[in-house]
Amino acid sequence: xxxxxxxxxxxxxxxxxxxxxxxxxxxxxxxxxxxxxxxxxxxxxxxxxxxxxxxxxxxxxxxxxxxxxxxxxxxxxxxxxxxxx
Amino acid sequence: xxxxxxxxxxxxxxxxxxxxxxxxxxxxxxxxxxxxxxxxxxxxxxxxxxxxxxxxxxxxxxxxxxxxxxxxxxxxxxxxxxxxxxxxxxxxxxxxxxxxxxxxxxxxxxxxxxxxxxxxxxxxxxxxxxxxxxxxxxxxxxxxxxxxxxxxxxxxxxxxxxxxxxxxxxxxxxxxxxxxxxxxxxxxxxxxxxxxxxxxxxxxxxxxxxxxxxxxxxxxxxxxxxxxxxxxxxxxxxxxxxxxxxxxxxxxxxxxxxxxxxxxxxxxxxxxxxxxxxxxxxxxxxxxxxxxxxxxxxxxxxxxxxxxxxxxxxxxxxxxxxxxxxxxxxxxxxxxxxxxxxxxxxxxxxxxxxxxxxxxxxxxxx
Numbered sequence: 319x320x321x322x323x324x325x326x327x328x329x330x331x332x333x334x335x336x337x338x339x340x341x342x343x344x345x346x347x348x349x350x351x352x353x354x355x356x357x358x359x360x361x362x363x364x365x366x367x368x369x370x371x372x373x374x375x376x377x378x379x380x381x382x383x384x385x386x387x388x389x390x391x392x393x394x395x396x397x398x399x400x401x402x403x
Numbered sequence: 404x405x406x407x408x409x410x411x412x413x414x415x416x417x418x419x420x421x422x423x424x425x426x427x428x429x430x431x432x433x434x435x436x437x438x439x440x441x442x443x444x445x446x447x448x449x450x451x452x453x454x455x456x457x458x459x460x461x462x463x464x465x466x467x468x469x470x471x472x473x474x475x476x477x478x479x480x481x482x483x484x485x486x487x488x489x490x491x492x493x494x495x496x497x498x499x500x501x502x503x504x505x506x507x508x509x510x511x512x513x514x515x516x517x518x519x520x521x522x523x524x525x526x527x528x529x530x531x532x533x534x535x536x537x538x539x540x541x542x543x544x545x546x547x548x549x550x551x552x553x554x555x556x557x558x559x560x561x562x563x564x565x566x567x568x569x570x571x572x573x574x575x576x577x578x579x580x581x582x583x584x585x586x587x588x589x590x591x592x593x594x595x596x597x598x599x600x601x602x603x604x605x606x607x608x609x610x611x612x613x614x615x616x617x618x619x620x621x622x623x624x625x626x627x628x629x630x631x632x633x634x635x636x637x638x639x640x641x642x643x644x645x646x647x648x649x650x651x652x653x654x655x656x657x658x659x660x661x662x663x664x665x666x667x668x669x670x671x672x673x674x675x676x677x678x679x680x681x682x683x684x685x686x687x688x689x690x691x692x693x694x695x696x697x698x699x700x701x702x703x704x705x706x707x708x709x710x711x712x713x714x715x716x717x718x719x720x721x722x723x724x725x726x727x728x729x730x731x732x733x734x735x736x737x738x739x740x741x742x743x744x745x746x747x748x749x750x751x752x753x754x755x756x757x758x759x760x761x762x763x764x765x766x767x768x769x
Contacts, residue, residue, distance in 0.1 A: 338626075339626050360614075361508060361712075362508070362619060362712055362713075365705065365708055365709055365712065366622065366623060366626060366628060366709065368705060369623075369628040369703075369705045369706060369709055370626060370628060372703060372705055373627065373628060378703045378704070378705075379703065379704065379705050380704065381704035381705075381708075384704065384705060384708060
């Protein structure tokens with residue numbers, strides 16, 4: 319995974335993964351969704367979601383970044399950064 | 404089995420409160436249940452829903468004996484109308500106070516509001532119902548986890564042993580017990596029950612929510628989010644049906660005032676055994692069993708954090724004694740189950756069957 323990754327495809331995969339882990343229908347997960355306010359995902363479930371993303375894309379999310387992940391956009395930004403490293 | 408009483412119970416939409424309510428109704432008691440309207444759902448419907456989860460026939464069978472009152476323990480007089488307060492004063496003989504904010508990560512202010520101030524609001528009313536009414540006894544549901552970081556044997560008659568707390572839940576339930584001491588001195592008969600981690604029904608594995616600690620862990624396993632798992636973690640747990648029955652037995656039979664009980668068995672649930680069973684029977688991902696230190700060094704910060712919010716809360720250096728409570732129960736032929744493979748299998752099978760946890764075939768493609 320590097321420069322030629324199709325990020326739209328990745329966003330789709332992430333929405334699917336969130337749907338699987340948090341057991342929320344995929345169509346309810348919009349790109350601008352916030353975990354707690356829009357999806358009803360509590361802090362523990364949010365950790366599970368991000369751990370799922372970490373596993374799928376074989377990246378390690380630094381401890382300092384964990385508390386700032388509160389929305390889908392935060393996930394996209396962070397993953398974009400890690401995959402392009 | 405016992406004389407019919409008129410009982411007031413809080414927390415009836417919760418895990419223990421709903422099961423206890425079922426048992427009280429099945430035993431012929433008249434019950435006033437306090438509940439809040441929430442998410443546009445009326446208190447009455449919420450209580451009925453919680454009861455039906457355990458048994459869909461219980462409402463139809465015992466509806467004459469169940470009165471749901473819309474109220475909130477955090478409000479003065481529990482948010483009840485004056486005429487209802489008067490009615491309860493005249494009728495209530497016994498109270499089960501099960502309502503609590505049990506989320507481990509709740510802030511101090513909201514935990515204290517429910518667990519301490521809510522208890523105080525109830526006990527204030529109890530003083531009046533005891534002095535001018537029929538109230539004889541209050542059964543307060545606390546938690547064994549008030550032992551905090553204590554590193555010795557924590558007995559039924561222990562409370563303040565100089566412990567420090569891991570969560571505001573533990574701290575505020577401890578504060579509530581301190582408060583109870585003051586009201587006992589005012590003449591109220593208050594028995595305290597300190598359950599440990601509550602898991603599903605022993606014979607079906609049923610549980611209404613995945614938000615409880617053990618099910619969170621099963622969820623994490625089921626999604627294949629870990630590679631390693633630390634050995635040496637044993638969860639002091641009790642099945643919701645056995646816990647409710649034990650509290651009911653004790654409250655019906657106990658004559659000694661102001662006692663504290665530890666309603667759970669001697670056995671602890673081995674998390675590695677549960678994990679192995681889930682790998683063997685439910686195709687969960689096999690994890691490497693390592694020491695806690697190895698787990699922390701080999702896992703990612705996020706994987707460590709998943710367990711920090713879960714089993715790392717477990718104080719592995721304390722022994723929660725329950726001999727006195729078990730001795731009392733044994734006299735009435737009641738014994739808690741051991742965590743045998745069939746019981747653990749029920750817990751896992753129920754979670755998977757109901758879709759709390761998805762089957763693993765789609766899970767580990769990566």
